[in-house]
Amino acid sequence: MTMPATPTLSPSAVPVRQRPSPAMLVNGIIVVLLGLYLVWSGMAAGNYTLRVLSIAGIYALLAIGYQFIFGHAGALALSQGTFMGVGAYASGILAVNYGVPFDLALPISVGLPVLLALIVAAPVLRLETHYFALATLIISQVVLLIAIEWISFTGGANGIGGVPPIRIFSVTIPPGWPLLATVWGFVALGALLAWQIARGRLGQAWACVRTAPSAAAAIGLDASRLRLTAFLLSAAYAGFAGSLYVHALRVISPDVLSFPIIVSCLTIVVVGSRLRPVGALLGALLIILLPEWFRDLRDYYLLAYGCILLLVVVIAPAGLLGTLELLAGQLLPASPSPAPSPRPLEPLAVRGAAVKTSEAAAAPVLDVSRLCCSFGGVRAVDDVSLRVMAGEALGLIGPNGSGKTTLVNLVSGFYVPDSGRIALCGENITGRSSYRIARAGVARTFQTVALVEDMTALDNVSIARDVNRIGLGAALRVGLRDPVQTRAREEAAFLLEQMGAADAMMRPAGSLPYGVRRRVEIARALAVQPTLMLLDEPAAGLNETEQSDLAQRLRALLKQGTALLVIEHNMSFLAPLVDRMACLDAGRLIAEGTPQHVKSDARVLEAYLGTASELVPA
Amino acid sequence: MRKALFLSLAFAMPSLLPLSGPALAADPSIPVLVPITGFLAVEGKSQRNGAVLALTQAPGGLKVRHDVSDTGTSPEVAVNAFERAIDDRNTVAVVAPMLGTQMLALLPVALQAKMPMLTMSGTAAITQQGNPYVFRFFPDDHVTKTAQVRFAVEERKIAKPALIYQTTAYGQSGREEILKLLKARNITPVYQDALDVSQKDMTAVLAKAQAAGADSLLVHLHGGPTALLLKAASTMGLKLPIIAGSGLSQPSTLALLEPAELATSCAETGSSPISAETPEMQKFVADYRKAFDQDPDAFALGQYDGTMMALQALAGGANTPDKMTKALASTTYKGLAMTYKSNGKGDMAHSAVVICFDGKSRVPTIAKHYDVN
Structure with missing residues (x-):
């Protein structure tokens, strides 16, 4: 790929000396302080403090898991407490009824919530925002009812007492500092694992799906699979936390499935951090310890607890860790990371079915045939057919609301057509999901x-x-x-x-x-x-120099054989760039041909400016 | 931003400080751990009041510290509160919550700490696990449900009851006992329904019971739901006899009902202090009203008696958890409601009464007294 040279900042000009970022520094300091505090508590504190810290550790593990679905995937799942409860019941029942120790039961107490998550994922993960939250809440209620009503198996509302302590490799972990060390050991491992999972490209993909879902689909990210991964990870962590919880508490009851558990978990993540495991540790300690500090206020301790939490959420909406990171960023400006050395892209191997045969190679890159799409009573795209060949640029014009962006959304799989056919290099891609179309070689940009x-x-x-x-x-x-x-x-x-x-x-x-x-x-x-690029008003907001620069770069792309479909209102940008133009009006294709031909077409002029007789010659 | 920094640090740093338990002092301590928030708040407050009244009237000029902690409805919170309480080396016994699931969670902790617990929990399972540190001063489900079923069958001559119970541990435990007792009398409920504590509309369940041909309602609900059920029955003009659980004996439940709405109702309970049959009981009711500006119920009286028994033992020299356990396990104590003595499992109360209303007053009369072995 060759393109016009542009003055750039050479990577070598960027300082290469790297020191830990302020955010890393804050995380590191907190981890060290927490570690010291836990070691000191293990040596000096009484049973009560050790117990509360152990419980806080279990909640930290639960919250680290919850960060996957709520923080990374951005889905408000209200089922985390349920997964914890299922893990707790699995481990508790296996221990009490069948004598299976904690470690041997672990595959089941972690696997069962994951299996449940997998089963409910199919119908639930398709839902958006509050519908997703509601669906997961309903699932939680169903599981809670089962736990209460299936008395012979779960012990009903009373639950089952006599759960033995944690046992690992035949060693029983007694309460006090051994339990504290065990729980926080698992927390450390869980936090490290979560950090490893989210620090790289998977974490970036989640960020993309969470904050720019359309863009994610347009580059071929499978949002459903990514959300499912996050959901299953959350369930696995919750199951583990549940297993620890039941062996630490020594009793199973439906309380572990109740709504307050998810409220605590959600609060920990919001107050600590939505994304960083260290924030979950900080949040868990605060949320679990705070009510204990206020016990002496007796009847008013919940009021004090609520007020403090409200204050934290209002003052530090990015969470405690996020706020500390922001402040550290202001106090200690980060040295910029070195820019990587540019590496040209290698030519793609044969992509999917495209260009598999010489026949396919000769086919139009995009072949839209009799495409229709309606929204209620509005016919947004009405019987549109058009083609774009390899190395060709087709300009798509039309007044606002004429169906241009809808057509691009149909081609890129964001909308499903009512009828008609879309083919890419001869392969029918009609109705495919947007990420699959992107992977087939269709890239796009957005109006915004x-x-x-x-x-x-x-x-x-x-x-x-x-x-x-x-x-x-x-x-x-x-x-x-x-x-x-x-x-x-x-x-x-x-x-x-x-x-x-x-x-x-x-x-x-x-x-x-x-x-x-x-x-x-x-x-x-x-x-x-891409073999086909769909550009939705690429010149909007650019000045003339930038427009000219962009046009030059797009021409270079055309020379590479990429087909372009460009929506644009700016004729001085579009006309010199494209080989042909097509004009839509009220969803119908009213003109197609060379830019000169289309610009002078009476129907086009009428669509833009009114009746031809009213036009004043330029 | 500076303010945010300050607040962030202010909130984050205390998590690095140790939790402070109760300050150590020479006086013995009997901490009171009860649910004063959540769905058992009404009953829990009665339990608290009973314990606190006894602790402020400790015999022999004893000074006993009594920190009150809310256990909510979660086992986890109860265990935390318990651990905090026993961190104080002067603790000789603990007034433990009446919620069965919390007591089940506390049993292994108490066993390990060798700390006696005085509770009002009716859940049968808590004294069936061989734990020597649990002492229940409220008659268990077997005692109270025997009173309820015997009264229904022997006095009201019911044959086709509908059984309406709560989905909580309290509800399920009581239902099991009622079914066992009915079966022994060859009676099967014509209709059964379990209600969540949040259910407010009772008309559907009553209509179903009526449609099933019930000749009476055996009710085993918490106080608030019991009041709602009776109101709905009255509104529907349902004339079936209602024999309810101890929830109906609570003054806070009765305050929600008009006397006429109570007309066909009776209820089992450990005791009925507001019926005030003896001068001692009248004094207790007066003291209680003065201290808390409300009427006492059976939970308050039971916890008062239980705590007073522990205080008597303390006055008699049982100043360690071990001595207290032995004293509670071996002593007979004549309380205001009944005579308490352990059956070897920690069940101290073996009597129950059935109270009934005349439709003109909220103050019940004791219709029948049952001693159950």
Whole structure:
């Protein structure tokens, strides 16, 4: 891929000396302080303190798990307490009724909540926002009812007493400091594992799905699979926490399935941190210990507890850890991370069914045939047919509301057509989900730029590389450095350089000027290595120099054989760029041909300006 | 931002400080751990008041500290409160919560700490686990349900009862006992329904009971739901005899009902202090009203008696948990409600009464007294 040279900031110009970021520093300090405190408590504190700290550790583990679905995937699941309860019941019943110790029961007490999550995921994970919350709440209520009513198995509302203490490798862990050490040992392992899972590309993919879901789908991220991964991880952590809980408390009762558990968990995550395991530790200690500090207030302790929590949420909406990180960032400016060396993208191997045969190679890249789409009584796209060949640019114009963006949404799988056919390089892709269409080679940009604000421009682009290699297995396999991520970043650096946005690559996307954001978005689309690019008003908000620069870069793309479908109102930008233009009006294709032909078409003029007789010659 | 820093640190740093338990002092301590929030708040407050009244009237000029802790309805909170209480080396016994699930969670902790617990929990299972540190001063389900069923069958001649109970541990435990006792008399309920504590509309369940051909209602609900059920029955014009659980004996429940709504009702209970049959009971009721500005119920009286028994033992030299356990396990104590003596398992109360209302007053009369072995 060759593109016009653009003055960029050379990576070598960026300082390479790296020191821990302020956020890492804050996390590190908190971990050290917590560690010292726990060691000191283990040696000096009474049974009461040790017990409360042990319980806080169990809640920390529960909350670390909850961060996956609530924090990373951004879904308000109200089932975390249920998964904890299922783990607790599994471990407790196995121990009391069958004499199975904690360690041997662990596969079941962790596996059962995961299985439950898997079963409920299919109908529930499709739901959005409050519907998802409601569905998970209903599931929780059903499980609670089962626990109460299935008396012969669960002990009913009384539950089952006499659960033995934790036993690992035939060693019984007594209450006091041994329990504290065991619980917090597991918490440390759980936190490390969570950090490992979320620190790399999987964490970035979750951020993309959470904050820019359309963009995620447009680069081929399978949001359902990513959310499912988060949901299952949450359930696994909850099951483990439940197992510890029941052996620490020594009794199982429906209380472990009750709503206050999820309220505590949610509060811990909101007050501590939604994303960082260290925040969950901090939040758990605060939420579990706070009511205990206020016990002496007797009848008013819950009031004091509530007031303090409300104050924390109002004053530190980013959570305690987030606020501390922000403050540390202000006090200790971070040294910029070194930018990676640009690496050109390697040509793609044969992608899916596309270009498999010479016949397919000769087929139009995009072939839309008699496409229709209605929203209620409004016919947004009405019997539209058009084609785009390889290396060809088709401009799509039309007045506002004429169906241009709807057509792009149909082609990219964001909408499903009522009728008609869409083919990519001869392969029928009608009705496919958007991420699958993206993986087939269709990239797009949006009318309103859709980037992950907190991520650097570089990572906004790099996440679009090799999306099919993002997953839990890959996250667990990587060592301190992820070669896939390193390579993706180098390729992203190349693309950003090609788009003239190299200067901005290490800055958060949210801090970039509009024009640069546009370029980053196009660079991200290019990272998909598309055969077809759908650009929705790419020149909007750009000045003339930027428009000219962008047009030049798009022409270079065309020379590579990429097909372009460009929606644009700016004729001075569009007309010189495209080979042909098509005009939509009220969902119907009213003109198609060379830019000159379409611009002078009477129906087009009428659609834009009114009747032809009213027009004044230029 | 500076304010945020200050507040963040202010909230985060205390988590690094040790939790403080009750301050150590020379006086013996009997901490009171009861549910004063949640669905058992009404009963829990009665339990608290009974214990506190006894502790402030300790015999022989004894000074006994009594920190009150709310256990809510969660076993976890109860165990935390218990651990906190026994961190005080002067604790000789603990007034433990009346919620069965909390007591089940406390049993292994008490066993390990060798700390006697005085409770009002009616859940049968708590004294069936061979734990020598639990002492129950409220008649268990077997005693109270025997009174309820015997009264229903022998006095009201019921044959086709509908059984309405709560989905809580209290409800399930009582239901099991009622079914056992009915079966022994060859009676099967024509209708059964379990109600969640949050259920407010009782008309559907009453209509179903009526449609099933019930000749009476055996009710085993907490106080609030019992009042709602009686109100609904009155509104529907249901004339079936209602023999309720001890929830109906509580003044706080009765305050929710008009006397006319109580007309066909009776209830089992450990005692009925407001019926005030003896001068000692009248004094207790007067003291209680003066201290708490409300009427006492059976839970308050039972906990008063239980705590007073422990205080008598303390006055007699049982100034360690071990001595207290031995004293409670071996002594007979004549309380205001009844005579208490352990059956070897920690069940101290073996009597119950059935109270009935005349439809003109909220003050019941004791219709029948039952001693159950």
